[in-house]
């Protein structure tokens with residue numbers, strides 16, 4: 001009967017239920033929806049039940065397997081480690097930190113909030129992170145700097161357990177991120193580079209859910225959410241759904257999620273990207289406060305100003321390796337090649353419709369590779385070359401000339417005296433003398449970073465030659 005009803009429904013181009021309603025085939029009205037037939041409800045209910053059960057068991061197996069596997073894989077190890085440095089140059093601070101971490105005993109590891117020992121990441125045969133070792137104490141903000149593709153996000157992903165570690169170990173308060181994964185999750189907060197937000201929840205709901213997940217007592221949640229949103233300047237948007245948030249407010253919400261629930265270690269992957277300057281200052285204040293109350297923070301940022309403001313120590317990463325490590329002042333003292341002298345020249349008068357400026361051009365004058373200077377620029381350069389031995393013209397942009405002067409060429413007072421005495425004769429409008437900035441140091445290291453195209457070629461070449469991985 002059922003098949004006849006079906007054929008008739010197809011013939012008329014209407015659903016079976018409608019057939020009986022219009023009185024064409026009253027027999028079709030007798031079809032019981034609870035019969036064990038193709039169109040009956042029981043078959044659908046059973047199918048849904050089976051699918052639910054199978055997927056639930058699969059999920060249980062996957063979770064418990066990763067749990068048991070993690071208990072077994074205490075140490076992941078590569079049989080053949082890559083050379084410590086691609087260019088053979090290992091900074092002494094990086095080596096000293098490596099030695100300290102290598103010599104740490106099992107009792108010493110839990111005394112630090114975060115310890116990374118020889119952390120290495122291979123994607124297939126491509127080496128993205130090479131044997132990083134560092135220990136981070138409470139009250140420290142550790143800055144990871146590097147150009148795009150240096151390996152910062154891969155390092156973060158291993159720290160948070162999003163990516164497997166090809167070699168090495170990470171401990172948070174003495175708990176291994178592989179063996180004690182679930183304990184570690186309770187102790188870390190993470191603001192990913194791209195927001196891991198639930199798009200249909202409001203900011204308020206998001207923060208409440210994460211507070212509950214992090215074990216914040218329910219009577220404290222409302223006031224905590226309000227306070228954190230106020231501190232990060234997005235309290236006005238708490239009732240908007242996440243998908244309607246602006247880019248900057250999304251970063252603030254992600255940062256708020258990372259710091260909820262008092263974690264011991266907080267990972268912030270470019271937290272201030274797209275945030276307005278006023279809110280950025282508020283976020284900095286909050287990060288400083290969290291750092292000062294004894295949390296460990298690992299931060300990446302493309303803003304040198306931010307790193308100088310927040311980080312107690314900085315490491316610059318190039319091609320997956322630490323190239324230097326230390327406080328900002330230490331790096332400046334160690335790597336600054338000279339004093340930076342920036343001179344603003346008066347504008348050259350317009351003559352015969354031509355106005356001379358400075359521009360980049362094939363090498364012209366002594367010590368000014370690639371810059372073409374106007375009359376004022378040339379006389380200033382001559383003056384600098386005559387008085388400051390070894391000075392180099394580093395940059396030339398419109399009326400601004402930047403020279404690098406060797407550090408101990410003469411006392412600062414004499415440099416100021418010379419420039420003051422010759423200011424008007426050299427048509428100098430303004431000048432400033434400063435120590436090399438962190439940005440200049442960063443740019444010097446960044447030159448050694450491979451481009452993504454070079455990395456692609458390397459990946460292709462190494463695809464066939466995978467490293468041997470053994471697990472103990």
Ligand SMILES: Nc1ncnc2c1ncn2[C@@H]1O[C@H](COP(=O)(O)OP(=O)(O)OP(=O)(O)O)[C@@H](O)[C@H]1O
Pocket residue numbers: 123126128146147148149150151152153154155193452455
């Ligand atoms: N899943 C992956 N598979 C293969 N290669 C990857 C993968 N993830 C990253 N890489 C490569 O590893 C290298 C390091 O990437 P990573 O994202 O860690 O760099 P990054 O320093 O965080 O860059 P950015 O500042 O752009 O975020 C890059 O060459 C990248 O192409």
